[in-house]
Each structure stands twice: as C-alpha cells, then as structure tokens.
Amino acid sequence: MTDQEALIREAIAAEADETVDARAVLAAVHAKRSRRRPLALLAAAGITVAAVVAAVVVSLPTPPAQTEELEVATPVEPRTVLLAGLDDSGRTDSVVLARVGVDGSVDAVSLPRDSWLDIPGRGMGKLNSAYVAGEVGEPQDLVRAVEAVTGVRVDHYATVDLAAVAAVSAVVGGVEVCLTAPASDEYSGVDLPAGRSTVSGDQALAFLRQRHGLPNSDLDRVVRQQAFLRSLAAKLLDPAVLRDQARVTAVLGALEAGVHTDPGWNLLAFTATLTPNATVDTTTVPHGQATEVEGTYALPLDPTTVRAFVAEFLSDGPRPTNQPGPPSDGCVN
Structure with a gap:
C-alpha cells in the first residue's frame, strides 16, 4: 500500500466518528509526493479525468472540520495547463x-x-x-511548441x-460510448457495434486508440477522445460515485502510476479551484488537409489562424462560430 493510499484509507476510516476535511487529506498527500502526483490534470482531449477526480475528492461531504482548516488562496485569474496523453511506447x-x-x-x-509546426530549437x-x-x-519541449503555435502561455503541464x-473506466463500471457505425480494427483491438455501448479496460483503450479504418483517421480519434472523456466525467460526478x-x-x-506533473504545480491549491458541476467546453484547433511533408x-497549421481561434475560444466572450467537436448526441465515427 502506498503512503497516499494509507492516508486516504485513514480518512475514510475516521469518518465513522467524524467527518474528515478532504482538503486536509489532499494536503497530506501533497506533502508526501513531489514529482509523481495522482491528482494532476489528465490529457486526452476534451476534459481531464484527473480534474474530475480532484473535483470528486474536494466535493466529498465536509462539514466544518474539527481542526484548523487549510488556507487555500482563491485564484484571481484563469490558469492554463498543457495535457499530454502518452501511448504504451511513451509517444x-x-x-x-x-x-x-x-x-x-x-x-x-x-x-x-x-x-x-515549429518545435523551438529543433525546427519543423x-x-x-x-x-x-x-x-x-522533455515535456518542456512540447510545452514550448504549443506555446509558439497558440500564442498562449502554459502555467503547468501533465503527462x-x-x-x-x-x-479508471473499469473502476467506475464502464463508460458509455456511441458509434455511428460498427468498429472492428485489428491494430487497436476495438470490436464494437453501431449505437451505444459501455466500454471499460482494454475495450475502452481500444476505442480511444483506433485510427485505422476511420473516415478522418486521427481527427476522428480526437473527437472520440473528447466524447469519451465527457462521458467519463459525467460518470465520475454521479452522486452515487461521489458518495462511494x-x-x-x-x-x-x-491514476497514481500513470500521471506526472511539473514539479512546481501546487495540486492542493489547484484542486480547490475545481467544482463538480463546472461547465466543460471542448474544440480542436483549425488545420489544413493532411498532406505529405518531408x-x-x-x-x-497556420499559426496566425490558430492563435486567433484559440484566443477567441479561451476568452470569456462568445465561442468561435466554426468550433468543431463531438456532436450533441455523442455519437462519433
């Protein structure tokens, strides 16, 4: 059992007599870990599992604690994080x-x-x-490349x-996905019918990884990831799950072994800014047609177009009119 698990189990056991302040638990977890942190934001397109998990932990029923409460400053400005999902080969x-x-x-x-795009210091x-x-x-190389093309400064990153x-999908009992047509692919291992299915474990991973046989290849996979993580977020924020x-x-x-963040990220302060019922909006940067290059x-990508689009999308104003993303019914290629 890890130190983190022991701390959380202590909190759960103690709740039989008195309610434990979940933020105090997070503080103890944060103090035990420096570089490998289980509550980091997760990158896989759209919304992040760890952001949801952080919201789950912080939203556990917590009447005023019997001990001194941890002071967490309320952010005065938005924070921007880069989230990178890695495949089984580390790419x-x-x-x-x-x-x-x-x-x-x-x-x-x-x-x-x-x-x-341009990778600073290495070329296109x-x-x-x-x-x-x-x-x-290093992850910082990815950060610099994204900053250069979007014009947005990244405050923190997580892989x-x-x-x-x-x-995680297996832990919550599966995640509902919806396909416009049957999917069977020997490369990813996906084998699903058209319409709605509940996937977990290997089949969830296969659903997220498939790119062969899709009309728009990797672009369809991006939309799949967005739809999957929206569905997973809804599952994690179900009241029954929150109480369990x-x-x-x-x-x-x-999440413990698979999530890594930059060493300067104060997860405790960050999780305090997340709310279970917060709105989530997703999109994909504008791009040209796939073409052979080198x-x-x-x-x-046209940096000027990308920067204007991202600035508009991340602003507090109206969303771009050409905003792509999963369809409203959640059914994807």
Missing part, C-alpha cells in the same frame, strides 16, 4: 491545452498529434515528435499514460 498520442477559469469551468482545445516537425518519454526531448484512463469513498480511493489508485503525412 505523445494526444495533446490538450486547457484553461481552468476562476469559477472552475474548463475550456479545452485539442491539437492533433500529426500537427506540423510533427507535434508528437516533440516529446517521447525516455527517448526524445498521463492512456492506460490509466482505461483503468472506496471507489474514489480506487480511482486515485488507478516524407510523412501531417496536418499543416
């Missing part, structure tokens, strides 16, 4: 730039992994080549193994 598989407002709302912009290349865990670059998302502290502990355990197929 960047999905990238999301998320803005968390002072009211806890989340606006998330997906950048396709095949985006062709695909976005997913900026960072490969243990092989190429997550997509397998952790699948583990054993399940909350299991979710934290599923021997590989990539999606060209």
Whole structure:
C-alpha cells in the first residue's frame, strides 16, 4: 500500500466518528509526493479525468472540520495547463491545452498529434515528435511548441499514460460510448457495434486508440477522445460515485502510476479551484488537409489562424462560430 493510499484509507476510516476535511487529506498527500502526483490534470482531449477526480475528492461531504482548516488562496485569474496523453511506447498520442477559469469551468482545445509546426530549437516537425518519454526531448519541449503555435502561455503541464484512463473506466463500471457505425480494427483491438455501448479496460483503450479504418483517421480519434472523456466525467460526478469513498480511493489508485506533473504545480491549491458541476467546453484547433511533408503525412497549421481561434475560444466572450467537436448526441465515427 502506498503512503497516499494509507492516508486516504485513514480518512475514510475516521469518518465513522467524524467527518474528515478532504482538503486536509489532499494536503497530506501533497506533502508526501513531489514529482509523481495522482491528482494532476489528465490529457486526452476534451476534459481531464484527473480534474474530475480532484473535483470528486474536494466535493466529498465536509462539514466544518474539527481542526484548523487549510488556507487555500482563491485564484484571481484563469490558469492554463498543457495535457499530454502518452501511448504504451511513451509517444505523445494526444495533446490538450486547457484553461481552468476562476469559477472552475474548463475550456479545452485539442491539437492533433500529426500537427506540423515549429518545435523551438529543433525546427519543423510533427507535434508528437516533440516529446517521447525516455527517448526524445522533455515535456518542456512540447510545452514550448504549443506555446509558439497558440500564442498562449502554459502555467503547468501533465503527462498521463492512456492506460490509466482505461483503468479508471473499469473502476467506475464502464463508460458509455456511441458509434455511428460498427468498429472492428485489428491494430487497436476495438470490436464494437453501431449505437451505444459501455466500454471499460482494454475495450475502452481500444476505442480511444483506433485510427485505422476511420473516415478522418486521427481527427476522428480526437473527437472520440473528447466524447469519451465527457462521458467519463459525467460518470465520475454521479452522486452515487461521489458518495462511494472506496471507489474514489480506487480511482486515485488507478491514476497514481500513470500521471506526472511539473514539479512546481501546487495540486492542493489547484484542486480547490475545481467544482463538480463546472461547465466543460471542448474544440480542436483549425488545420489544413493532411498532406505529405518531408516524407510523412501531417496536418499543416497556420499559426496566425490558430492563435486567433484559440484566443477567441479561451476568452470569456462568445465561442468561435466554426468550433468543431463531438456532436450533441455523442455519437462519433
């Protein structure tokens, strides 16, 4: 059992006699860990599992604590985080730039992994080549590339193994997805009928990874990830799940090994800004048609267009009129 699990289990046991302040638990967890943090925001396009988990933990029933409450400053401005989902080989598989407002709302912009852009210090290349865990670059290289093309300063970053998302889906009893047509793919292992299905574990991971056989390849996968994580967020924020502290502990355990954040991220202060019923909005940056560039197929990005679109989407004003994203019924390719 990890120190984190022991602390959470102590809190759950103590609740038989008195209510425990969940933020105090988070403070203890934060004090025990420096670089590997289970409550980091998770990148997989759209909304992040860890943001939801943080909201779950902070939203546990907590009447005034018997001990001195932890002081957490209320943010006076939005915070921007970069979320990178890694495949089983450590390559960047999905990238999301998320803005968390002072009211806890989340606006998330997906950048396709095949985006062709300038990687500062290395020249032009695909976005997913900026960072490969243990092989190429550092997460900061990915951060700098995204900052350069979007014109947005990143306050913090987190990387997550997509397998952790699948583990969380199993903990909550599966996640509902909807397909416009049957899906069967030997590369990802997905095998699902048309219409609505509940997926978890390996089938959830296969659903998130499939790109072969889809009309728009990786672009359809981005939309799938957005739809999946919206559905997972709804499942995690179900009142029955919120009251099931054993399940909350299991979710934290599923995320523990797969989520890594920058060392300067104060998770305790950040989770205090999240709210269970906050609004979540997602989109994808504008891009050109896939074309062959230097021997590989990539999606060209026009930095001027991308910066204007992202600035409008992340502002407090009306959303861009050409905002792409999952359809309203949640059914995707």
